Amino acid sequence: MLQIFIPTLIFTAFIAVLTTILIFCYKLLSSQKKITITINSDKKIKTIADENLLSVIQQEDILLPSSCGGKGTCGLCQCQISPAPNALPTEKSFLQKKELNKGVRLACQQQPSNDIELTIPAYVLNAKKMSATISKVTSLSARIREFTIRLNDKTLNYQPGDYILIDIPKFQIGKFKNDEETNRAYSISSFPTEVINEIKLTVTFAASPDTNVLLDGIGTTWLFDQKEGSEIQISGPFGEFHLQDNDKEKCFIGGGAGIAPLRSQILHHFQQSQGSNKITFWYGARDAESLVYEEEFRKLEKRYDNFEYFASLSESNENRQDLTKSYIHTETEKYLQNHPAPEDVEYYLCGPAPMIDATTQMLINLGVDEESIYFDNFG
Amino acid sequence: MHYIELIFQGIFGENVVLALFLGLCPFLAQSKRVDSAIGLSGAVITVMSIATPFNWLVWNFLLKPQAISPEMDLSFMRFIVFIATIAALVHILEKLIKRFSPPLYQQLGIYLPLITVNCAVLGTSLFTVEREHSFIESAIFATSSAIGWAVACIILATVRHKIRASNVPENLRGAGIAFILTGLMAMAFSAFNGLV
Ligand SMILES: Cc1cc2nc3c(=O)[nH]c(=O)nc-3n(C[C@H](O)[C@H](O)[C@H](O)COP(=O)(O)OP(=O)(O)OC[C@H]3O[C@@H](n4cnc5c(N)ncnc54)[C@H](O)[C@@H]3O)c2cc1C
Numbered sequence: 001m002l003q004i005f006i007p008t009l010i011f012t013a014f015i016a017v018l019t020t021i022l023i024f025c026y027k028l029l030s031s032q033k034k035i036t037i038t039i040n041s042d043k044k045i046k047t048i049a050d051e052n053l054l055s056v057i058q059q060e061d062i063l064l065p066s067s068c069g070g071k072g073t074c075g076l077c078q079c080q081i082s083p084a085p086n087a088l089p090t091e092k093s094f095l096q097k098k099e100l101n102k103g104v105r106l107a108c109q110q111q112p113s114n115d116i117e118l119t120i121p122a123y124v125l126n127a128k129k130m131s132a133t134i135s136k137v138t139s140l141s142a143r144i145r146e147f148t149i150r151l152n153d154k155t156l157n158y159q160p161g162d163y164i165l166i167d168i169p170k171f172q173i174g175k176f177k178n179d180e181e182t183n184r185a186y187s188i189s190s191f192p193t194e195v196i197n198e199i200k201l202t203v204t205f206a207a208s209p210d211t212n213v214l215l216d217g218i219g220t221t222w223l224f225d226q227k228e229g230s231e232i233q234i235s236g237p238f239g240e241f242h243l244q245d246n247d248k249e250k251c252f253i254g255g256g257a258g259i260a261p262l263r264s265q266i267l268h269h270f271q272q273s274q275g276s277n278k279i280t281f282w283y284g285a286r287d288a289e290s291l292v293y294e295e296e297f298r299k300l301e302k303r304y305d306n307f308e309y310f311a312s313l314s315e316s317n318e319n320r321q322d323l324t325k326s327y328i329h330t331e332t333e334k335y336l337q338n339h340p341a342p343e344d345v346e347y348y349l350c351g352p353a354p355m356i357d358a359t360t361q362m363l364i365n366l367g368v369d370e371e372s373i374y375f376d377n378f379g
Numbered sequence: 380m381h382y383i384e385l386i387f388q389g390i391f392g393e394n395v396v397l398a399l400f401l402g403l404c405p406f407l408a409q410s411k412r413v414d415s416a417i418g419l420s421g422a423v424i425t426v427m428s429i430a431t432p433f434n435w436l437v438w439n440f441l442l443k444p445q446a447i448s449p450e451m452d453l454s455f456m457r458f459i460v461f462i463a464t465i466a467a468l469v470h471i472l473e474k475l476i477k478r479f480s481p482p483l484y485q486q487l488g489i490y491l492p493l494i495t496v497n498c499a500v501l502g503t504s505l506f507t508v509e510r511e512h513s514f515i516e517s518a519i520f521a522t523s524s525a526i527g528w529a530v531a532c533i534i535l536a537t538v539r540h541k542i543r544a545s546n547v548p549e550n551l552r553g554a555g556i557a558f559i560l561t562g563l564m565a566m567a568f569s570a571f572n573g574l575v
């Protein structure tokens with residue numbers, strides 16, 4: 001008996017001594033160093049070194065968007081840091097080279113250990129939290145719905161291309177359970193003068209990649225369960241995906257729900273000025289049913305000589321002259337190969353990450369400068 | 380003279396990586412870049428040269444047969460106890476590096492905590508015990524073994540740096556060519572074997 005007992009005791013005592021030493025060292029070494037974070041060369045925050053930057057900013061009631069809980073997977077929490085710290089691989093996948101060089105980083109991936117100067121985009125400081133009511137839900141296809149949202153008391157001064165965040169509470173719907181409060185980003189698909197005090201969102205249901213397991217998207221499961229009249233919490237507007245005001249030819253390339261900000265931008269553009277610069281819109285969907293807002297764009301095409309609309313389907317073969325079966329960027333590529341100067345065109349891309357990546361690569365291969373490519377990555 | 384022999388043996392004759400093949404995983408993983416190889420080498424040297432003498436004390440005053448009382452033999456616990464001391468030391472070192480050199484901390488990443496399970500560190504602790512080194516001998520042996528590991532790692536890193544510009548067959552790029560290089564280096568180092 002003693003032969004078991006004594007070694008166990010000695011080992012436990014030994015580990016206890018080591019743990020004590022460790023705790024002591026932790027106490028001694030964990031820095032209580034105070035640092036100052038200057039925001040937009042105006043506001044100064046005092047905090048402890050090595051704290052997560054995103055949580056420091058959010059404690060100051062600044063609505064820096066974030067929809068992944070700081071895991072570095074949504075890419076929304078961007079801010080500019082000077083002096084620029086090392087960029088992590090997680091950050092490199094969301095930021096272009098020019099942004100990285102300017103010191104743009106993801107706040108959730110940074111733990112500043114020295115004084116820093118922080119530049120937070122102006123739109124973040126103007127964003128507000130507000131409650132809103134879903135006033136109308138329209139099914140555009142089996143997987144895509146349009147939500148009309150009435151703002152309860154405040155107005156939303158947004159620019160076409162902006163997005164809002166919808167708070168997703170804890171919920172249980174049938175077998176589907178979400179036990180963490182979170183939020184999701186949705187682009188506004190209406191344009192400012194289309195509806196007063198309301199905004200429209202166009203949302204695709206994020207179905208589980210494997211029908212045998214319940215892995216449907218959290219946000220869309222909750223949102224698709226909301227009925228007309230449901231109250232929701234939103235914050236916004238956020239975004240820098242705006243149309244440049246010039247008379248260059250503009251080429252919009254979208255896939256799936258990526259149509260939302262592009263619809264807002266294109267319709268707003270023709271609302272405001274009809275300018276004579278050429279505008280093309282390339283839209284890729286899965287099947288003919290998912291070609292949302294098609295009629296609207298066909299009408300626009302008839303009405304304005306300088307607007308053209310092209311659609312292609314990635315998964316089904318439709319017997320229609322005006323549709324092709326391919327990925328949309330290959331169709332755009334064919335057009336640009338015969339274009340006299342693809343490098344003089346501005347590109348606005350929006351959609352799922354693989355589409356954005358493939359399209360950006362295609363454009364760069366055609367000699368287009370990164371500077372003339374604007375995009376919103378839906379992840 | 381005896382000590383110099385020990386140093387030579389640690390660095391060249393019984394090089395932990397190239398003769399005994401211990402501590403291979405961080406050796407291969409961290410030798411992609413010279414600066415991170417140097418950083419990790421520094422960490423390995425520190426951990427090894429502190430952990431081994433420390434483990435020597437633990438062994439001689441606690442675990443060795445008859446260390447505490449004539450009929451007690453705790454030597455069977457050496458693996459688990461040695462690993463525990465190494466883990467604690469690595470933790471402290473990790474904190475120290477994080478505090479005083481964040482860039483190095485970022486660069487070492489996961490490999491720093493992984494030194495805990497670096498077999499080279501445990502290996503040298505077990506060797507000094509097996510060979511009944513004195514305290515000073517164990518310190519010298521451990522430091523020179525660690526330097527041996529560092530030398531091998533930095534050499535491989537510089538060679539891999541050179542090789543980046545060469546035309547390595549497609550399928551051998553990365554780990555493949557690193558293994559071949561390690562093998563060649565081991566052959567070269569085996570020449571030191573007969574010297575001591
Ligand atoms: C700036 C911006 C604007 C946006 N605008 C719009 C918009 O206008 N319209 C729109 O529809 N969307 C938009 N999005 C995307 C939107 O924010 C959500 O990402 C999207 O709706 C999916 O959210 P979710 O919570 O339903 O899915 P999540 O729960 O976030 O899951 C994402 C996907 O992963 C799958 N998944 C989950 N778990 C696993 C697993 N273990 N293995 C494999 N797959 C898994 C899910 O099925 C789902 O398809 C926008 C995003 C951004 C960043």
Ligand code: FES
Nearest residue numbers: 066072074075108
């Ligand atoms: S919070 Fe999502 S990337 Fe930082």
